[in-house]
Amino acid sequence: MHYIKAASSITHQPSFQQKGFAADLSPLSVAGEVIAPNYKEYIEGALLRRMGKILRMSVAAAKDVILQADAGQPNSIVVGTGLGCLLETEKFLTNTLTLTGMLPPTAFIQSTHNTIAGQISLILENHGYNMTHTQNTLSFEHALIDARLLLDEGQELVLVGAADESIPFLEEVSRNLLTASLPVLTSGASFFMLDTRVAEATVAIIDVKVHFGAEDRGAIVFDFLKEHDLSYPAIDLLMTPLSMQQQGLDSFGKVFAGTRQHTYLDYSGLYPSASAFGFHMAIDMMQMDRRIGYTLIINNLSANSLGLILLKNCEA
Amino acid sequence: MVPAAKISITGLGIVSAIGCGVEENRRALVEGQSGIGTTYSETLPEGLLVGAVKQSDQELLQRLRLPNGYYSRTSLLGMVAAREAWDGQSSHPSLRTGFIGATSVGGMDQTEQFYKQYLQGRKVDFKSLITHDSGYTMEVIAQDLGLTGYVNTISTACSSSANAIMLGARLLQQGRLDRVLVGGVDPLSMFTIQGFRSLMIYDEAWCKPFDDARVGLNLGEGAAFMVLENEKSIEITGRLPICRLTGWANAADAYHQTASSPDGKGATLAIGQALQKAGLFPEEVSYINVHGTGTKNNDLSESIAMQNIFGDKLPPFSSTKAYTGHTLAAAAAIEGVYSVLALRDGMLLPNLNFSTPLAETGLSPIVELQTGQDLTSVLSNSFGFGGNNSSLVFSSNGY
Amino acid sequence: MDQIKQELKKQIIEQLNLEDVAVEDIADDTLLFASDGLALDSIDALELIVLLEKFYGIQVVNPEEGKTAFKSVDTMAAYIQQKTAQ
16 A cells, blocks of 8 residues: 655645645635745755756755655655646747857756656655656656556655646647636646555555546546445545536536535646646645545546546554 | 566567668668768758658658648657557457657647747747647557557656656556557757757767767657567467567666766666666676767766676677667667667677777777677666666567 | 956856855855855856857857866956957
8 A cells, every 4th residue: 555655735825834725725816926935945056046946846845745754765756747847948949049159058958857856866866766757637647656656566665746837928828729718827846755654644545547538437437446346425525627517527526426526726726737736635635634535536637638546544 | 476477579660860660770770871961951950960760741741641630740750650560459358558658859849830930920820839748749649549548658858768668567567557559759859959059969070979089969860669568468469579678777867967977876776777677697688789879978977887787798789879860768769679679680780980999998889780699688778867867678588 | 357257257147047146255266166166067167158159259169178268267257368369
């Protein structure tokens, strides 16, 4: 079994180092700014000066998780990101198109998707497995599956997380490409320490599943629960990005009629790996209310991708 | 302990500067024919040496007979290689099938065309941006082959496709999948060309991997995929194993964002752990396809790492980057295909453009093609930005 | 010469995004790449090459050449003077 030893999120909500934050969140109506800690307390100046927003958020959240877990070095670092380091990518792209002569290399260096996991390894001086998954709205779920594989291969402690950042250009793109009325575009970084040992009452990950393709979602969810001898009423808390009505999935919502339902995207704002925030919200709610036994997080944000995470409250 | 499941490689597909398809690539390797040259592309700097795939986007579209739509060159190249490797296999109700691709820049070739017009204030088609993100690039390839379920993309710079291959192997070994198509693709783009130029490691002349006078790399483009199957899958598909994938490892150098450590720490860990996973002593490695980009830093650090593991009994080794250019996220898959061909055909591939060994280590790669060799295990190294180091081990079927 | 050095210090701070460093913190002979100096690294060396091209029109083709020129603000100023005099 895999347990959540520590969790940390830096987002547009007061989520950082706030146990119980999930209980009194208000939906975001305007994106505003990320609520960030003083990064200098987490990252030394020499590295900080080159880091864009996504890197600062990610490294600080990762560092916070390490401190909270107080268990030393993780065996591995696994990160999911839908769009990667957009700010630096746009900066270098603009430079290649507008400047002549030698170009400043820093933005190029910081533009690759694996800069996030790479910088975390540098700061921790961690020589373990270091991986970056980028699969649109399922990037976090893929990172989580990889982390669980590592734990099943004999590792004990894995740092896993997801991050994405918004840039002004993305607003323009979404105005032109997205038709549905979706929450505001935001940035977010959430990191978690997974542990194979249980030391205190905590939340366990029972299973994670991803599915690409437009097959019958109801059947996939049903089979997923059945694999664990569960039926719909066994789920105490259902987390989805948007409400079933908003997504035109009324019939799907009905089978969970008796289950407490909660959304996360109106709180996190929209970014590809926002399900990591939904995951953190669920963990926080479960830790605050031990009566919640099973939680199912359904990530159906993209029409052709489905992510499922099954959690359970555990006693030590 | 339950014995580890055997992982067989049953299909290969490739497109690179030295050819379209496995056979064209094999022939060019044997003939010592490099694919690096100056380009005549409108979108790339004139006179620059690159390893370009010789077909234009339009030619690739026609070859693939695709319906109209938005395609990045990345997806087009990926589809060419993925179709060859997949070889028209169909879905099977009792086989769990997955797809894992790797790319470092996704559809950047399209994005930079768009952004150029956008900055000039011209009328732009925002829909072309749907091809930008890396995950979408792979979804297009998966859809082309009718693959659903586990579809994932890895992005760890120049080691990306080694990590995609490795993840596929792990999913098979843990019984999560029965067969998986794995590989990687990257196109040439101004973004990466200017990026490596800004790092002052782009050789304006031919790259010279492992040569003392090396000054940098030439970029290339391409794609390669391979099919991994477990025993249950082979029983059902009836496909013949070409060889096995026996070892893999990834380790972080944690030294510097772009430079490799002088003691080759991450690379040494990756090579050592991959051999351990394969259950091999260092002296059992028959050939090493090195990362060998031709930069001062990589080739020295990789030499030190190899000496750390192999001491003075270093197996024959060579870099094939002077054939294809450095194809970034596709490199490990392309070189994985070459490693499999070396193993299958019993040949040691030459390291082109080499004349003088590194002053610091004195290591000399294979410079002439050697055939009729009895190879049992081949090591393939791939190292990337962020200190991301991966090694794979391919072994012959009987081994 | 002193003016070049003052300008250089400002440009270095700006180009390298040295958030916590002020012009007064950099002495003319502060070792730019030493750990007890500004502790710059190989990426900074490239940014300094960009700086020379951008502000002084000097092209450093061989990165090795930069190594001696970028020891301190003193050596950088001397290098600029030598190159612009040519």
